Amino acid sequence: MTEVPQLPPSLLGITAFLLAKVGLAGRRRMGERLRGHGIGLWDLAVLAALADFGPASQRELGERLGIDQSDLVAVMDVLVPLELVERTRDAADRRRYRVAVTPAGRATLAAATTEATGVRDEVLSALDEQERALLHALVRKAYAGLDPRAREG
Amino acid sequence: MTEVPQLPPSLLGITAFLLAKVGLAGRRRMGERLRGHGIGLWDLAVLAALADFGPASQRELGERLGIDQSDLVAVMDVLVPLELVERTRDAADRRRYRVAVTPAGRATLAAATTEATGVRDEVLSALDEQERALLHALVRKAYAGLDPRAREG
DNA sequence: CCCAATCATTGGTACTCACCAAGGAATGTG
């Protein structure tokens, strides 16, 4: 789908439909902007996790973010060469890595956060500041309550 | 991604991230439920368009819903055998079809709308009635303002 | 009547998301 003209009112009454549309638009735009920084959406999530919670092994990252181990490898293949994270073998247990965000990684995270603001303003251009804040709060609350054990994002 | 535990606060501050997550969850669940009716998300959109706006050619449907012609063929391959739509050659112009929703199609649309309510209540379980209505209104407004000519849903 | 345009169909590409199985390296436990 790639919306354009007048949609059927029947669809516009479906909250899930609207959320999917707006969510998709946000994800697309965010992805485009991040591409300018050489990273993808997952990479951003990993940077955020490392910045917020400190160094971790890949397994820990995967668990925390709900990313499959194998998919995490691809993330590392992006972040390591860009030197946004530093990956060293854990001295105590040389099976595992110790992944840590670098200053460059923090800078990229900050830049991405700024981009996110731009995306928000773009996607929610029809809403005023107050409405945007309200929407954010509502979606955050809804997300927090989203059955964590169910296996859909 | 298949969220679970505590996400980085950095991510939770990003509206686009939250919208994408919640939107994805809604889309998934909606897809699952529709599968029980033998149809997919696109099929529902087509049924809604036909019910709301009356019979149309496939080209008209594609334009209205932003679906590629070729993808619309797949939709018809679902809806026609299920007799949810009736497809007859246009007498005046036998190149085009005249696609119309059948009574069975309307019934399925009604059922799907009910399912949508269930999905909404599921995804927004953390919100009370008032908050759900507010969220719906905000998202609808945002969607309506979403640059219609930009080509991302 | 011939040509260009339109409508539908077929078949193919590319990208994302989520997942799974197999295997190598390193670990610790009995």
Added chain:
DNA sequence: CACATTCCTTGGTGAGTACCAATGATTGGG
């Protein structure tokens, strides 16, 4: 020490989304 387990990697699957090009049938304009 031998064995089961853990961590990471490789390689592959399948569903969903969004495209594009080529073709056949039919049409209307010149």
